[in-house]
Amino acid sequence: MNYEIVELNEKTVVGITTRTSNTDRNMTKLIGGLWYKFFNNGIYESISNKKNNCSIGLYSNYENNENGLYDVTVCCEVSTCENLPVDVQVKKIPAGKYAKFVVNGHVQTAVSEFWTKLWSMDLNRKYSCDFEEYQSDGDMENCEIHMYISIN
Template sequence: MTVNAKTLTETIACQGLSVRTTNQAELNPSTAKMGKLWLTFYQTIFSKLPAGSAAYGIYHNYESDANDVFDVTVSCQQDMSVDSDGHLNLKVVTIPEGKYLVFSEQGMMPTAVITAWQEVWSYFNSPECEHTRLYDIDFEHYISQFQVDVYIGIE
């Protein structure tokens, strides 16, 4: 696991499928929504994109913090041609410029993603944490089938 500070100097416009959920709901298979959302995204959108396309998991519209409700949008960049027949209800989300801490993890998915998020929670719950989390927009950038970078917005 590597953690680096990074400043995004350009926005990233994405489009994808969204749900509103909580971390608590995602721990229970009967109330979890994200797994099904990712499956639908891969079957209906990502599988039709050109090879090498990036996927993003965007966490936004936080009601307060990681303990409350938020939206998750699984997406690709907006300039990708998807949903030509209009049957999908795509949401457009723009990842803003700004400062982020990037937690990079390699390995099999979804284990690598889970490990990265465990590191995020551990880092921000530590008394030695040097940064303040914004709870504006955080996102996962899937670099390859074996690497994910989790970007956490900071002050």
């Protein structure tokens, strides 16, 4: 898979979080349920001060690289943390070096294929924070997703 190395500034994001692992049989259901809740329960619309129209799937707080528990946060980037809804969390995406991949296609297929390929790559991952930034306008069939993987 092709990627470029980018340096990112710190980002502040707001959203909802769950904890899971890659060995959890309910992982896909938990993450899918989080996305459903974020959009269908009005959370996305209730967040003010969005920096853009992108939604983000954030993976952080890794227990043991890809083998342990980690947090999944469905969120969006904000410019300020004022007037936030009650049931959301504020998280920081740390500044630093990331491998940036661009994937296209049906959202579930593209994301699943990306992570399967990434796990077999020899990439010097930092496991501090990884995220998917969804660029498209809600078209689930033809989505463009920027994948950022923290690296050393």
